[in-house]
Amino acid sequence: MQTLKIGTRGSPLALAQAHETRARLMKAHGLPEAAFEVVAISTSGDRIQDRPLSEAGGKGLFTKEIEEALLDGRIDIAVHSSKDMPTVLPDGLELVTFLPREDARDAFIGKKVKRIVDLPHGAVVGSSSLRRQALLRRMRPDFEVVIFRGNVQTRLRKLEEGIAEGTILAYAGLKRLGLENVVTDLMALEDFPPAPGQGAIGIETRIGDREVEKMLAAIHHVPTGQALACERAFLAALDGSCRTPIAGHATVAGEKLSFAGLIISPDGTQSHEVRLEGEAADAAEIGFDAARTVRARAGAEFFDGWA
Numbered sequence: 075m076q077t078l079k080i081g082t083r084g085s086p087l088a089l090a091q092a093h094e095t096r097a098r099l100m101k102a103h104g105l106p107e108a109a110f111e112v113v114a115i116s117t118s119g120d121r122i123q124d125r126p127l128s129e130a131g132g133k134g135l136f137t138k139e140i141e142e143a144l145l146d147g148r149i150d151i152a153v154h155s156s157k158d159m160p161t162v163l164p165d166g167l168e169l170v171t172f173l174p175r176e177d178a179r180d181a182f183i184g185k186k187v188k189r190i191v192d193l194p195h196g197a198v199v200g201s202s203s204l205r206r207q208a209l210l211r212r213m214r215p216d217f218e219v220v221i222f223r224g225n226v227q228t229r230l231r232k233l234e235e236g237i238a239e240g241t242i243l244a245y246a247g248l249k250r251l252g253l254e255n256v257v258t259d260l261m262a263l264e265d266f267p268p269a270p271g272q273g274a275i276g277i278e279t280r281i282g283d284r285e286v287e288k289m290l291a292a293i294h295h296v297p298t299g300q301a302l303a304c305e306r307a308f309l310a311a312l313d314g315s316c317r318t319p320i321a322g323h324a325t326v327a328g329e330k331l332s333f334a335g336l337i338i339s340p341d342g343t344q345s346h347e348v349r350l351e352g353e354a355a356d357a358a359e360i361g362f363d364a365a366r367t368v369r370a371r372a373g374a375e376f377f378d379g380w381a
Contacts, residue, residue, distance in 0.1 A: 211342030307361025
């Protein structure tokens with residue numbers, strides 16, 4: 075085929091993920107860098123910085139323009155942070171290729187203290203994630219949580235400017251940017267569960283593009299794909315969006331899959347957890363079962379109160 079065009083957002087992290095995808099394809103197929111073109115596309119999610127995504131239209135704002143370019147042929151594949159992907163994709167597109175997952179934990183970055191537990195009473199913590207905000211409030215109801223929008227570098231700059239005393243970012247993104255040194259503490263998965271898909275790079279394609287499918291098959295990481303099938307099923311069954319604080323993390327060991335999921339109210343005062351295990355081949359069904367279980371435990375009034 076001719077030059078494979080790789081679509082991505084234009085942030086440093088998004089470009090790093092696109093470059094990782096290109097490097098893996100080059101190695102898998104023995105192709106030169108010239109066989110690929112990275113195409114940066116500005117998205118609505120990148121341009122809207124003055125309000126939470128939940129008020130602007132949800133996580134699809136990070137994918138809309140890229141998916142339009144994929145559908146009309148301006149790009150051949152789209153590289154995404156899996157946690158930013160809606161559970162329902164546009165007709166004609168699919169998300170079936172995943173690179174090996176990075177560390178899924180969240181990282182705390184403190185301006186004056188290293189550990190989040192050492193922040194003073196009433197400390198200001200910045201985060202743009204509804205899930206992180208809810209978990210912060212559950213951990214420390216005294217925190218003042220403020221919205222931190224923008225890419226990684228923008229959020230770190232806001233921290234340096236003193237807008238907050240600490241912030242939480244995905245450890246995977248910091249590692250991919252070579253910024254592990256800014257991390258002052260890592261949040262335990264049990265206490266601060268990640269967003270479904272966190273740490274995984276997903277590659278979106280046009281359904282039926284056999285040549286592209288064949289190329290991507292060589293770099294697909296099956297255990298990550300199974301874990302994401304479970305997590306995305308859990309999210310889909312709970313109608314997950316930027317308005318719903320939902321966490322979910324699956325791990326695969328051999329033929330077995332373990333999943334832990336959480337739903338939590340935005341104020342952090344109510345939460346319900348679920349843990350299930352099963353065959354990795356049944357990943358999606360485990361995710362759906364986990365969603366049904368936690369929904370039954372919570373009851374309709376829980377969702378009516380905050381969804």
